[in-house]
Amino acid sequence: MATAVAIATKESAQQIGIDADGNQFLTFQLGDELYGVDILRVQEIKGYTAVTKIPNTPDYIKGVMNLRGTIVPIVELRTTFGMPTIEYTMFTVIVVVVVRDRIMGLVVDSVSDVLNISKKDIQPPPDFGAKVDVSVLNGIGKSGDKLVALLNIDRLLTEGEMREAAAVASV
Amino acid sequence: MPQTVMVVDDSKTMRDMVTFTLTCAGYQVVQAGDGKEAVSKLSNGSKPSLVVTDLNMPEMDGIALIKEIRKMPALKFTPILMLTTESSDERKSEGKAAGATGWIVKPFNPEQFIKILKKVLPA
């Protein structure tokens, strides 16, 4: 297990190298915490609209949405991170991101700013304990007095739904 | 005013390749899919500075087309190049007798093509 963590950290360090070229992150709120995704991966931000539930899928897959004629899966980030769900408000939005040629939407509590975070202000993710799997983070960024957890969205999908998809495909 | 070249070939891909070669070299191109279409375009007032034609075509083949062109007063002395695949002397002689100016052997590359074209086409 110790080896696996070491690997993850090494990988994350490489990921930082890649993301630091982008430097800009869209930040959003989940509860009290601030998260960020590489701005280059964000396609658009949409107000929350009703989604169609997909039968027999895990809870964090909210369902699918019609985005100008294409069917886009919607992921509930709170559930993904094991946080309690809350009532949706007028600030609840869907951040539409591109993950390996696929489009998906992430439900977040509200969007904040686009922050410039330089490479030196990004540190490898600390161990959050059981609450959050560190492998879905690229690192922790610092901007002024704010701390932002930078998401590795490729990993987010790989770790979650795609593993299941792979399992289905291999049956 | 760019010079116009008529390209006659029943293979669309071939026509397009020749057209590509010619347009890259700054010529204007009129296409025809066989001899009949070429004759109809030529008698409707199209007056190219040069005609490039394939020999094996349905409807009217290249040899017959060359003969027809030579009958048109306006095109009596217009250079005509034949596209031949092999150095088939028989077809080449037939073409020359019909009034073809010269020939280009396939496969060719754009440089070779333009070089031969410039042999017979006054700038």
Next chain:
Amino acid sequence: MSDDFAQFNAAFFEEAAEHMTVIEAGLLDLEQRPADLDLLNKIFRSAHSIKGVAGMLGFTAVAQFTHKMETLLDQLRNGRIAVTQPMTDLLLKSTDCLKALIESAQNETTVDEAMVHPLEVQLAEASTVGIKVKDEATVEKVTGSSSPAALTSTSAAHSATGPLPLAASLSPAVHHFAIAWTPPAFLFQRGLDPQQIFKELGDLGTVSGVQLDSSHLPDPVGMDPEQCYLAWTLSLETTKSKEVVEGVFEFIREDSTLTIEERETLDVKRETQNERRTTNDVSRETCAAEGDEPKPLGEILIESGVVSRETLDHALAQQKRVGEILVEQHAATPQQISQALQKQQESVTHAKKGTDTASIRVDTAKIDKLINLVGELVITQSMLSDLSTRFEMSQLSVLLERVAQLERNTREIQERVMGIRMLPIGSAFNRFPRLVRDLSGKAGKKIQLVLSGEETELDKTVIESITDPLTHLVRNSADHGLEQPEERLASGKDEQGTIHLNAFHEGGNICITVADDGRGLNRDKILAKAIKSGLISEQDKLTDDQIWPLIFKPGFSTAEKVTDLSGRGVGMDVVKRNIESLGGTVSIKTVLGKGTTFTLKLPLTLAIIEGMTIRVGHETYILPMLSIVESIQPKADTVKTVVGKGEVMNVRGTYHPMMRLYEVFDLEPEYKDPTKAILMVLETEGERVAVMVDEILGQQQVVIKSMEQNFRKIEGIAGATILGDGTVGFILDVRGLLELARQGGPVTV
């Protein structure tokens, strides 16, 4: 050389496919009418076209092989060799080989030399028969070598006869040529201009001492101004060789009196020639080398004698995959490796998808019509937005009228756009004359193939997907349906059997029938076989309509002997599955001793289906109309629970397995009592199932959207669609639902 033209590859492959169809169909016709010169010319032209363009694009293997076919075809059309059965056989076989060669050029794979070479030899042999001695030498030269270098060297030779031999730049020596040229009188009639020749000579070096010989000019009275009576002498100082200078006169040399004399020593000239030959050899080698892949390290080691092949093989056997090594060294977990492999697999399939760019040729008239329609749509839209900015209730009727117009426009555009993907089914029928010819040869039967309705149009994707099932059906008719000639004569039929392929539109569907006038399905044989293979029991009382579909069961085959053609028990079940996966159905009509007809019923397009919208709780789903048998509101005693098999429903004496959709999909329904709900009886692959839903909402056409594009396949769901309110609705997959129910409900993760 082909780099500039690489953009034309796709166009070539498309065109080549068309030519292959012409060649194949032509050869088949040729067997019937061996003396038809027009037909031969047509076949020749197609082969000629493929060769020409393939050569230009650097597909040397294709060009080379087509050249050999063309040589034989040329001999045939010139009447030097007679068209015989063995000839057409050879040419048809060659057509198959050429197809494979073109395919491999397209997929950038290699072709089995063992298939190509023997055919090349046979073609060359066939072409040589009855050829004059002079020509024989040429053929010998061309067919002598089958290496890719052969064609390259031919093209090198071509360029050598052109104006610029390669050695020119290598010989710096200055030559002095004395040139005397008397052009033929018809110089101008061939569109040649002496000025061009002088200009080109000037480009080679310095022209001096030009003398005009006008001594042959006739009296002005009898002179034809369009004739050339002049001759010239001149001297040229150039670094180019004599061949280059001669090249200037290439198009007119044979008809002129031309002397080019060099004033330098003869040695220089000979040297230049040698030099040129060497350069040519070098360029040929370079060309051949360029085509090769770099050799693997091991091969080089063996070649240079460092290791033996055994040592290398042994070393290779010890070599492990990177993943295994990483796991052993605890550098990565097996899960991480398998994830990475999955990723790799995905990118490979992705790359494959990317290269497969299909295109459709569209009649310009269709596009023009579409543009007009879009124009109308724009007008309607602007009228509507104009109306909406200053709308009053009094204008309601105008609004409704405009909306109706919008609907008309939209529908018409939809139809036209669909029409773009529509192709005549003839393109799928084309392959069957050849197939039937081969089948009748192998089975020793006389078979006539009749095609009709070839012009019937349907979606390109559907055409592509039905070719295989149709092939199975035609094979089946030829092999099982039709009898041997003796048997046919004995039962008072014509010795020659007939297979009739027909296509026609019926409602929103297309029907394709494969009919034979053979022995018909044998009820007893099928029953015996079905009982033997445990599909039914001896007690089962089955009607004819229940018996015939048994032949679509996996593993079912009544052919007494397994033949090369069909009858391995695979095929008919695949046919049915393929057709059903396209949203279609297969039905059988048969009369003992008279023949069998298979009817395929298919939707015109895969993009839109006719669906029934149903509701369970708050969710809306769509059921494909083709799968719906009936809907029933059951009485209390019709639903029973069978131990170990779950619930079943009695529909007029037959029991169907029953499935509650809310259970399968884990939803909160309105009704849990079957007598209040609706039961939809659905059919898939001959199996029926009753699915319980809350309510039927209505029937509508839905556009199928992919779930896999951004997500993945969901069991029990065939795809998604956008409903009238803009939300997503799922189209149910009946087969998948049945599987889910069998597994005993969903596996919730």
